[in-house]
Amino acid sequence: MVFTGVLTKMQTEFLDPIQYYLVFENDFIHMNQLLNKTINIKLVGHQCLSCGLDKPIYRQGFCRTCFFDQPLAGDWIMRPELSTAHLGKEDRDLDYEKKVQLQPHIVYLANSSNVKVGVTRKSQVPTRWIDQGAHEALEIVEVPNRYLAGITEVALKEHVGDKTNWRTMLKNEIKDENLLEWRQKLKQYIPEQTQQYYIENNSETHLHFPVEQYPVKPKSLNINKTPSYSGKLIGIKGQYLIFEDNTVFNVRSNEGLVVELSV
Incomplete structure (x- = not known):
């Protein structure tokens, strides 16, 4: 099976254990079913989660321009104390900020x-x-x-x-x-x-996570530097995929990358 799509954080279901789903535009992958299977991850491009262009991802799935323009990346996201919608004061888009902050x-x-x-x-x-x-x-x-x-x-x-x-x-x-x-x-x-x-x-x-074995010395996979990786999936915790060779892959921190995933 081969799936291709833009990475966004895995969707979850609060069951015992937690259920994880990787959602692409044309595919819906139940990640728990891939435990103990070998997965190949290949970087094939970038797609900003805002403008949709194939531009380098700067932070949070956005290209540099969108990161500094879009209300979804305002400082109040990471620092809630900077929220101002309750005062009627706009940061980047008051309608959006009211919707989320209030x-x-x-x-x-x-x-x-x-x-x-x-x-x-x-x-x-x-x-x-x-x-x-x-x-x-x-x-x-x-x-x-x-x-x-x-x-x-x-x-x-x-x-x-x-x-x-x-x-x-x-x-x-x-x-x-x-x-x-x-x-x-x-x-x-x-x-x-x-x-x-x-x-x-x-x-x-x-909360209980679907992990067969925890890594002893976790090493983070950077697919911008290592654009092709293959390993046996043995666990999922947080937004991390955990592989048998101690490699871990943070799906959320790689949002906006277009990957080919084969099993």
Whole structure:
């Protein structure tokens, strides 16, 4: 079987284990069914996720021009505290920014390589946790817009991490944490402006990933430098494909690349 298409982050289904799907324009690939099979990945071009042109991908699946023009790549995406739609102030496209920023957002704790705080739209729970490779997560604050979530995250990351160590996550060198205790410990640091949105009574979400064997020394595949790769797929975690030879491939960080995938 040969599939050709533009890489975008894998779609997921919250089951036990997580189900993964690679979606191309003309193909829909259930990646779990490819476990223990040899997969060949070949780079054949680029296609910006915005303008659709065959131009080098700069960041987040966009060419350089689109990355600095499109509202989907505004600074507030990575730094929610910079959101301004609640003030009626435009960054790049106010209609788009209102649509995304002015909806319920969750501040959460997740454990993927360590306990970290993060922000996501409520509609993206638990997808966000799956994409991060978290094996447990807990909502701690639900607010009506992205800005309030952002300032809460900024306050809490003074006392808990906000980054995932991808190598530790992929090696599964993690320990279970009591996120309920972490939530209680961090409660005092929630800004006064968002204390009313604190979530008092809920339970941890646990996630299980389809991994036959974790890599001992994961090495990241860069298909811009190694445009053709072949390996046996033995696991999927976060947005990573894990191969038998310790090679790992981050699908999301390669969005916008056109590949030929054969099995």
